[in-house]
Amino acid sequence: MTTQETLRRTPLYDCHVRAGARIVPFAGWEMPVQYEGIVPEHRAVRTAAGLFDVCHMGELELRGEYSGQVVNYLITGDASKLVDGQALYTCACNERGTVLDDLIVYRCDANRWLIVCNASNLAKMSAVFAKGAEGHCEFEDRSDRTALIAIQGPKAMQILASAGGEAAKLPELGSFHFRDAIVANVRCTVARTGYTGEDGAEIFCALGDVEALWTHLMMLGGPLGLVPAGLGARDTLRLEARLSLYGNEIDETTNPLEAGLGWIVKLEKGDFVGRAALREVQAKGLSRKMVGFEVTGRGIARHGYPLLDLEGKPVGVCTSGSPGPTVGKNIGLGYLPASMSALGTRFQVDCRGKAIEAVVVKTPFYKRAI
Amino acid sequence: MSDVPSGLKYTKDHEWAKADGGSVAIGVTSFAVEQLGDITLINFDAKVGDEVVAGKAFGTIESVKTLSDIFAPVSGKIVKLNAELETKPELVNEDCYGKGWMVVIATTGGEGDLMDAKAYSEFLKTAAH
Numbered sequence: 037m038t039t040q041e042t043l044r045r046t047p048l049y050d051c052h053v054r055a056g057a058r059i060v061p062f063a064g065w066e067m068p069v070q071y072e073g074i075v076p077e078h079r080a081v082r083t084a085a086g087l088f089d090v091c092h093m094g095e096l097e098l099r100g101e102y103s104g105q106v107v108n109y110l111i112t113g114d115a116s117k118l119v120d121g122q123a124l125y126t127c128a129c130n131e132r133g134t135v136l137d138d139l140i141v142y143r144c145d146a147n148r149w150l151i152v153c154n155a156s157n158l159a160k161m162s163a164v165f166a167k168g169a170e171g172h173c174e175f176e177d178r179s180d181r182t183a184l185i186a187i188q189g190p191k192a193m194q195i196l197a198s199a200g201g202e203a204a205k206l207p208e209l210g211s212f213h214f215r216d217a218i219v220a221n222v223r224c225t226v227a228r229t230g231y232t233g234e235d236g237a238e239i240f241c242a243l244g245d246v247e248a249l250w251t252h253l254m255m256l257g258g259p260l261g262l263v264p265a266g267l268g269a270r271d272t273l274r275l276e277a278r279l280s281l282y283g284n285e286i287d288e289t290t291n292p293l294e295a296g297l298g299w300i301v302k303l304e305k306g307d308f309v310g311r312a313a314l315r316e317v318q319a320k321g322l323s324r325k326m327v328g329f330e331v332t333g334r335g336i337a338r339h340g341y342p343l344l345d346l347e348g349k350p351v352g353v354c355t356s357g358s359p360g361p362t363v364g365k366n367i368g369l370g371y372l373p374a375s376m377s378a379l380g381t382r383f384q385v386d387c388r389g390k391a392i393e394a395v396v397v398k399t400p401f402y403k404r405a406i
Numbered sequence: 407m408s409d410v411p412s413g414l415k416y417t418k419d420h421e422w423a424k425a426d427g428g429s430v431a432i433g434v435t436s437f438a439v440e441q442l443g444d445i446t447l448i449n450f451d452a453k454v455g456d457e458v459v460a461g462k463a464f465g466t467i468e469s470v471k472t473l474s475d476i477f478a479p480v481s482g483k484i485v486k487l488n489a490e491l492e493t494k495p496e497l498v499n500e501d502c503y504g505k506g507w508m509v510v511i512a513t514t515g516g517e518g519d520l521m522d523a524k525a526y527s528e529f530l531k532t533a534a535h
Binding site: 069070073074075268271272334335336338358359361366388 | 443444446447449466468469470471473492
């Protein structure tokens, strides 16, 4: 609880207030949950573009001859396959094979690596990477010096390019690739990554520059439909795209295999923290699996609601759920016994005492057209 | 600024009550609608003929991020229920004092804590956001 704790503000706080944002506490920060409204912001991202303040997230840097090996040992994915300017979505596990955080790892070059982690896990992950680096390479927590914003939507890259100069070539960036570029007179690192299921970029710059960058992008993009978008829309967008949220789908009680993240686990890449435990999980088989579902009855599934079989017996839990503004259905993610995880399996959601029918469906719930 | 029509009574849970003879029509106020955002689901846990008790919840109203109980401002029997809200919950966003009415209750007395428009406007100034 953050009743007496001082909440932090990003450099964009005043921009948000001026834009009419509703500010809420999140992971120790005062963040905009919405401006015009979750649904209009969500729709704007799917049809034009949205601008997100994600300055609260953590940025950790490892440098030196062995930095790549240190990073590779701490994550489940294979960073050794990356080229300079390429990034990877992955997670870090503990020795039990459960998830410490999901991350994006960026290979700046062979001797310089950037890790972006969740705001809620910064202290934890900073300690994990600092310890891993000890005696092998340099470690620096750059979170307090680094600003991060995201521009997401079908028009996002066009808007970025309209800044001209070096920015004009940014649409050439491949997916999950990044480069330095001057955007609106600001030195940035631009990565073609995102958390919404749309095209777009995440842009790093110095704290002192981010307000000017934000304002300039809003000016360029406004006529094309760019709006500021808050954490509320960020959540509905990522849910439709079946992206995990740490604390919901994944935490230190879940392993990435049951969370449907087997694709970011490369057991054969060499040793890493949690590998032995994950090998055991794989050998034994999964007892429960993350599924995507649609609520077919009248109700909205939410985080924490029990999932029941058709006889009403509790068999699982909803990890995330809400109306999906683009798909037009009430959707959710949750854990069910492996035996109930096949597409089309009917079950029920305990919505505050009422059993509402639901069905397992294919994910992602939404996929963008190219 | 929230719209607070005079002539209605209000509860601290942001419902409005409009007396009409022995019946009271109930809905939620524009402050509630602003807090909720786009309303996606309205569930009545009671039907026509059921008794409701002042101060007790008889349904829920849900938006993307939030879920709120709907409380009965007065005690009585439900005589009418706005069935249109089941398929068109957005009527509450569009017209919370008119087309977005929720139930009509034939009162049996218990009035709960009802405020007039002035008192409710004052209350809104101090309401936590």
